[in-house]
Amino acid sequence: MADESDAEEAVANGADGDLEQNVGQRFDRLPATPAERTVEGRVSREEVVDYFADRFGIPPETFDDYTFWEKGAGKIWIYAGEAPTPLSIESLGMTCLRTRQEHWKPTTDFVQRVGRHATDCVIELEREQARAFAAGEDQALEWDGDWGYLIAAHELAGGLEPLGIGLYVHGELRSMVPKGRQRDL
Amino acid sequence: MEPLERYRPIIDDFEAFLEACRRPLGNAVRINTIAASVERTLEVLDSEDVAYEQADWNPRVLRLETDSPGSTWTSFHGMTHGQEEVSAVPPVVLDPQPGERVWDACAAPGGKATQLAALMDDRGTVVANDSNLGRISALRFNAERLGATSLAVTNRDARNYSMKPFSFDAFDRALVDAPCSCEGTIRKNPDALDDWSEGYVDSVSGIQKGILRRAIQTTREGGTVVYSTCTFAPEENEAVVQHALDEADCRVVDVEVGLEHSPGLTEWGDEEFDASLEDAIRIYPHQNDTGGFFVAKLEVTA
Numbered sequence: 001m002a003d004e005s006d007a008e009e010a011v012a013n014g015a016d017g018d019l020e021q022n023v024g025q026r027f028d029r030l031p032a033t034p035a036e037r038t039v040e041g042r043v044s045r046e047e048v049v050d051y052f053a054d055r056f057g058i059p060p061e062t063f064d065d066y067t068f069w070e071k072g073a074g075k076i077w078i079y080a081g082e083a084p085t086p087l088s089i090e091s092l093g094m095t096c097l098r099t100r101q102e103h104w105k106p107t108t109d110f111v112q113r114v115g116r117h118a119t120d121c122v123i124e125l126e127r128e129q130a131r132a133f134a135a136g137e138d139q140a141l142e143w144d145g146d147w148g149y150l151i152a153a154h155e156l157a158g159g160l161e162p163l164g165i166g167l168y169v170h171g172e173l174r175s176m177v178p179k180g181r182q183r184d185l
Numbered sequence: 186m187e188p189l190e191r192y193r194p195i196i197d198d199f200e201a202f203l204e205a206c207r208r209p210l211g212n213a214v215r216i217n218t219i220a221a222s223v224e225r226t227l228e229v230l231d232s233e234d235v236a237y238e239q240a241d242w243n244p245r246v247l248r249l250e251t252d253s254p255g256s257t258w259t260s261f262h263g264m265t266h267g268q269e270e271v272s273a274v275p276p277v278v279l280d281p282q283p284g285e286r287v288w289d290a291c292a293a294p295g296g297k298a299t300q301l302a303a304l305m306d307d308r309g310t311v312v313a314n315d316s317n318l319g320r321i322s323a324l325r326f327n328a329e330r331l332g333a334t335s336l337a338v339t340n341r342d343a344r345n346y347s348m349k350p351f352s353f354d355a356f357d358r359a360l361v362d363a364p365c366s367c368e369g370t371i372r373k374n375p376d377a378l379d380d381w382s383e384g385y386v387d388s389v390s391g392i393q394k395g396i397l398r399r400a401i402q403t404t405r406e407g408g409t410v411v412y413s414t415c416t417f418a419p420e421e422n423e424a425v426v427q428h429a430l431d432e433a434d435c436r437v438v439d440v441e442v443g444l445e446h447s448p449g450l451t452e453w454g455d456e457e458f459d460a461s462l463e464d465a466i467r468i469y470p471h472q473n474d475t476g477g478f479f480v481a482k483l484e485v486t487a
């Protein structure tokens with residue numbers, strides 16, 4: 001999915017007398033709660049943590065030692081280190097979630113990092129299906145759960161390992177593994 | 186191999202050295218303990234019938250018996266990362282601890298920066314810097330692939346690095362894995378010596394001195410700085426450390442690592458170096474069947 005430019009973002013958000021506009025080129029720490037928001041359209045830490053708990057069953061404590069940041073329109077980063085806000089550098093921790101769109105979308109790398117804590121919306125794949133998923137292919141699959149973004153996982157040496165993010169719609173699981181991460185295994 | 190002739194006087198068993206330099210290198214990977222424990226990773230490799238040999242000196246380093254270490258499930262899941270065996274030495278020597286503030290002055294493409302994060306259990310701050318924007322994208326890609334959440338990436342010239350962007354004013358430790366003439370990578374890149382010249386060695390040693398000096402300045406008193414290169418040229422190794430001893434507040438301390446190695450030099454041509462440079466290490470390709478490396482460990486004294 002392409003980054004929206006800041007100009008488009010400003011137009012999309014419309015004018016708001018009280019809130020500042022997002023500055024796309026730097027890192028800003030997320031406010032703790034929606035009530036503390038000072039920037040138009042910016043999500044709060046609470047909403048991010050709740051999203052991972054509500055959708056995937058990832059316990060909120062998982063994120064106790066981390067901070068969340070926005071850089072770029074709606075791109076959320078998770079970071080374990082020390083940093084002041086705002087901060088203009090190349091990157092801070094890793095991208096974990098795309099907000100400012102109707103359906104929030106976790107990143108594949110982040111799902112590989114924390115997906116073992118997930119209990120909901122995890123679709124388990126057989127070996128051949130896992131191969132197709134890792135190669136970036138879409139596939140027809142049965143699934144009784146929610147539609148939308150799912151964590152795809154498969155069994156390796158007796159343990160379930162998260163593969164990445166898939167989009168489930170109309171009986172099809174679409175692999176969201178980015179091009180550079182796709183592999184023929 | 187021509188440029189290596191100048192090392193005949195300083196390398197024991199020079200013929201074995203040359204012979205090793207001519208042999209291609211096997212595939213080594215490092216286990217990324219951010220993603221999975223050593224035990225779990227070995228379990229997965231076993232169950233997938235990927236043969237490996239664990240390095241004696243470091244259980245997290247494996248020699249894989251496959252032609253495509255990047256096309257294994259452990260690699261896809263970020264459990265393993267292709268990294269030359271000797272290239273895993275400098276972070277181990279730096280020995281960063283969870284929660285510390287660590288600077289990797291020349292970090293791209295990030296093999297060592299992500300190793301530092303893993304050694305710190307991905308807790309603390311690893312500022313991974315590189316002056317080359319093109320290489321920063323590879324660094325970011327690797328950081329995300331390996332799930333290193335403690336990494337902050339900057340794109341600056343390390344020689345006049347500013348601490349201003351951060352909320353602290355000194356690092357606990359710093360790694361200077363300097364740009365160099367790369368003689369020690371000849372087994373991986375057979376053309377590594379094609380552009381070799383004394384002029385290049387001299388100009389890059391100026392950059393190395395500038396970066397090492399800045400690393401010592403930005404590290405707190407009592408902190409540790411590790412200087413490493415993948416080259417044999419004393420102008421880029423002992424002479425650079427000697428320059429730091431002359432110009433900055435630091436001393437050389439002993440490097441302990443369970444790999445066969447030779448001591449740092451105390452003289453080269455008509456130059457003499459401080460006796461403490463014997464505590465630095467030179468790893469030659471024939472000693473452990475790896476690439477070549479130089480590693481010196483410094484303690485910051487003011």
Ligand SMILES: C[S@@+](CC[C@H](N)C(=O)[O-])C[C@H]1O[C@@H](n2cnc3c(N)ncnc32)[C@H](O)[C@@H]1O
Nearest residue numbers: 291292293294295296297316317342343362364
């Ligand atoms: C040997 S490589 C580093 C490899 C890296 N430590 C790793 O393990 O993946 C040296 C790096 O130094 C960078 N470099 C060269 N001059 C620099 C400078 N003045 N400041 C910061 N980085 C520099 C180069 O772009 C190059 O990426």
